[in-house]
Amino acid sequence: xxxxxxxxxxxxxxxxxxxxxxxxxxxxxxxxxxxxxxxxxxxxxxxxxxxxxxxxxxxxxxxxxxxxxxxxxxxxxxxxxxxxxxxxxxxxxxxxxxxxxxxxxxxxxxxxxxxxxxxxxxxxxxxxxxxxxxxxxxxxxxxxxxxxxxxxxxxxxxxxxxxxxxxxxxxxxxxxxxxxxxxxxxxxxxxxxxxxxxxxxxxxxxxxxxxxxxxxxxxxxxxxxxxxxxxxxxxxxxxxxxxxxxxxxxxxxxxxxxxxxxxxxxxxxxxxxxxxxxxxxxxxxxxxxxxxxxxxxxxxxxxxxxxxxxxxxxxxxxxxxxxxxxxxxxxxxxxxxxxxxxxxxxxxxxxxxxxxxxxxxxxxxxxxxxxxxxxxxxxxxxxxxxxxxxxxxxxxxxxxxxxxxxxxxxxxxxxxxx
Amino acid sequence: xxxxxxxxxxxxxxxxxxxxxxxxxxxxxxxxxxxxxxxxxxxxxxxxxxxxxxxxxxxxxxxxxxxxxxxxxxxxxxxxxxxxxxxxxxxxxxxxxxxxxxxxxxxxxxxxxxxxxxxxxxxxxxxxxxxxxxxxxxxxxxxxxxxxxxxxxxxxxxxxxxxxxxxxxxxxxxxxxxxxxxxxxxxxxxxxxxxxxxxxxxxxxxxxxxxxxxxxxxxxxxxxxxxxxxxxxxxxxxx
Ligand SMILES: Nc1ncnc2c1ncn2[C@@H]1O[C@H](COP(=O)(O)OP(=O)(O)OP(=O)(O)O)[C@@H](O)[C@H]1O
Ligand SMILES: [Mg+2]
Numbered sequence: 288x289x290x291x292x293x294x295x296x297x298x299x300x301x302x303x304x305x306x307x308x309x310x311x312x313x314x315x316x317x318x319x320x321x322x323x324x325x326x327x328x329x330x331x332x333x334x335x336x337x338x339x340x341x342x343x344x345x346x347x348x349x350x351x352x353x354x355x356x357x358x359x360x361x362x363x364x365x366x367x368x369x370x371x372x373x374x375x376x377x378x379x380x381x382x383x384x385x386x387x388x389x390x391x392x393x394x395x396x397x398x399x400x401x402x403x404x405x406x407x408x409x410x411x412x413x414x415x416x417x418x419x420x421x422x423x424x425x426x427x428x429x430x431x432x433x434x435x436x437x438x439x440x441x442x443x444x445x446x447x448x449x450x451x452x453x454x455x456x457x458x459x460x461x462x463x464x465x466x467x468x469x470x471x472x473x474x475x476x477x478x479x480x481x482x483x484x485x486x487x488x489x490x491x492x493x494x495x496x497x498x499x500x501x502x503x504x505x506x507x508x509x510x511x512x513x514x515x516x517x518x519x520x521x522x523x524x525x526x527x528x529x530x531x532x533x534x535x536x537x538x539x540x541x542x543x544x545x546x547x548x549x550x551x552x553x554x555x556x557x558x559x560x561x562x563x564x565x566x567x568x569x570x571x572x573x574x575x576x577x578x579x580x581x582x583x584x585x586x587x588x589x590x591x592x593x594x595x596x597x598x599x600x601x602x603x604x605x606x607x608x609x610x611x612x613x614x615x616x617x618x619x620x621x622x623x624x625x626x627x628x629x630x631x632x633x634x635x636x637x638x639x640x641x642x643x644x645x646x647x648x649x650x651x652x653x654x655x656x657x658x659x660x661x662x663x664x665x666x667x668x669x670x671x672x673x674x675x676x677x678x679x680x681x682x683x684x685x686x687x688x689x690x691x692x693x694x695x696x697x698x699x700x701x702x703x704x705x
Numbered sequence: 706x707x708x709x710x711x712x713x714x715x716x717x718x719x720x721x722x723x724x725x726x727x728x729x730x731x732x733x734x735x736x737x738x739x740x741x742x743x744x745x746x747x748x749x750x751x752x753x754x755x756x757x758x759x760x761x762x763x764x765x766x767x768x769x770x771x772x773x774x775x776x777x778x779x780x781x782x783x784x785x786x787x788x789x790x791x792x793x794x795x796x797x798x799x800x801x802x803x804x805x806x807x808x809x810x811x812x813x814x815x816x817x818x819x820x821x822x823x824x825x826x827x828x829x830x831x832x833x834x835x836x837x838x839x840x841x842x843x844x845x846x847x848x849x850x851x852x853x854x855x856x857x858x859x860x861x862x863x864x865x866x867x868x869x870x871x872x873x874x875x876x877x878x879x880x881x882x883x884x885x886x887x888x889x890x891x892x893x894x895x896x897x898x899x900x901x902x903x904x905x906x907x908x909x910x911x912x913x914x915x916x917x918x919x920x921x922x923x924x925x926x927x928x929x930x931x932x933x934x935x936x937x938x939x940x941x942x943x944x
Binding site: 291292295296299300612613616617618619620621622623624626697698699701702 | 750753754757758759760779780783784786787788792794798800801802803804807810811812814815816859871
């Protein structure tokens, strides 16, 4: 309704108008993309591993003067030592289940390979599906809190052992649902066979768990992040990891009891502060960089928004000062306070409107540039629309105080000497 | 039209109280053309700002068009300013960011008038002041006299019943001042009530009635028709 005279007046204040519109455009472009990146990080950090992460901790320990795993005799001795440790841990009060494992989701250590429908397939060949292995035993599911959705759990008879550098047939495996669906899109993977790591010996899939993330969270693993294979085999070496599930509320107590119990089995081992870690700590460490990045971007966004808001407050205050007299004249000519308030609000809406239109173009452009240069997906419309609305709201918020000051300029200002 | 009784206006600062007006009485009838004169600082502008509802007063009564204005809220005062009163200031007070057309449109927009009627009134009033060809000019591109005529056009466009002018010719040379005065006389003939503050005795003499203000109080010099005629004649002789 009153757009024409406001636009006409703005034409006389091009520099300030253009600067603020550009500032709004740039802020919108950067903040939209930054918030999108933050959103992705948050989503990534919050995705469930498939484990029941509460009451779970990991023991990583190393024997001192352990036998060599390069000969059968050494492997048997090492396995005996591992079984002794497992027995000791399982006897601790407050412990619900214990399983040996080469790794856990989010742990920076993994054993990956590939599975296929055909025996003796070339590693990394066509038709191969990448997977990460968890070498463990019959207590894996209860220890890790994995949910079996088809087939059966491992039993003690399934469990084998091998030197950690040895190759051994893998007669049975439990795989994650994602991997099962990938291998057998028609469903019903249980009872079917697959061939792992180019072996000629079949591996029968005896069970499927709902979800299990691979250890690596790096981008190289992102294509098979949910393709996990559980092999009922204890790996024997100078080094062993045990996942421990405690009864609810007993995590701290059991963690404290671990070192004495293991030292009692044999003191010839290295257990330091880092050796007994709750899963929450593993998760925190894994995503520290992501969270740091998200926080940094959030802070940058906040600063940008504050600077833009301050710019609007500054420019509007300057204009209110500059137009003090004409505000008085407008009041003398019959403008109500609310008319003056609306004048500055509409003026800001116009400038911010131009700014956000430009900002949307810049935001999409920046997103496309990020997509070609970095791993980035297309920014959803919701982020842009929310950004636009937020920007307009910030503009209105920032303009309100100086605009209200303007509306309080008394009409008698019109008579004061220029 | 405009009646003030025992009106007072005090400006308070931390140290002093200044009585700009005290026991101020005036009664301007509908259709009158009153010239207000007086020494500098006597309260002429103060009187005009109160009369035009630009400012409130400290005591006494003021009836404008039969309404006691001291009880009106800010919005009601704005509405009266917009619809009943036209202002002409010594410093013209055009809005520099807007061209002549848009300047005249300002009060009409606040009245919520339709675009077609606004345009009609703007062109009519520009015609009236002889500046129809300058509608697209900006104030800075006009002479002082032209600017004041635009200001008069702005005041006229809303067809106010009361026109308040504070030294409308103060910033103009004699030639331009005379043009502005003739315009005011035209407007007066068409029925508007005019109150004009001026330092120029020649212009004051052309009004129907002179009100002299000294120290914030009215001193009626003359309502004598002869006084009026003599000065009017003198003015004519000059021209
Ligand atoms: N805002 C104000 N604050 C304090 N005192 C004021 C204010 N405005 C006017 N005054 C005082 O009120 C008195 C009357 O001022 P006013 O402007 O009405 O005089 P005037 O007759 O218009 O003078 P001039 O002919 O110089 O324009 C003066 O003493 C002036 O100093
Ligand atoms: Mg004055």
